[in-house]
Amino acid sequence: VPATPEDIRSSVTSYVERFNAGDREGWAALFAPDHVIDDPVGSPLLQGPDGAGTFWDNNHAIAPDAKLAISGPIVVVADEAAFPLEIQVSGVVIDVIDIMGFDDQARIRSLRAWWNLADAHPPAG
């Protein structure tokens, strides 16, 4: 039985909430064992079962205060979710587009994220 759109949206929401709560284990548990992470796109791929943990550690070493915020509608098509995201770090914002693929249990099997550190800008408003 494929994951429902509701299950997929719930996983996306948990991805952001657990990241922002500093919950490394809970966040990594959102990934399927055979996941592939390409974030930002073009960087070396990180693969399961330990890719997500490595991704977390790499990012928290560089930007321990980073927070995420979903910045527009989450579109779900079949087993994929596509949505805009903000990385909020050190007083600046980086705009991101995420495409995630999910398994039947709504665990993240693939994460691709388009963003550039060079595009960081002050928060709106």
Next chain:
Amino acid sequence: VPATPEDIRSSVTSYVERFNAGDREGWAALFAPDHVIDDPVGSPLLQGPDGAGTFWDNNHAIAPDAKLAISGPIVVVADEAAFPLEIQVSGVVIDVIDIMGFDDQARIRSLRAWWNLADAHPPAG
């Protein structure tokens, strides 16, 4: 020489402007001869050189009054652009995430778009 981020952003803007102007030929000319269109993702692929024209005709047969609006930041990474878009049609809005790949002349080589007709909703505000 790869296309610059400015060239790629200009192509994205033209894509929306020419679509909304009803300029079928100008819009189709934004695509490279060897393009591949997967819009919405999971539908039968349309390929160059005539895929874009077929895509235009198919969509205008179904929704001749559809307009597009970019609804968030355009992220450019290497030869790709990623951005949120709205399809505005018959008084409703459909949320879209587009990922486009470009050739050295900033012509569209690939278009993937995530959206569902079933997710149409009234305009905000």
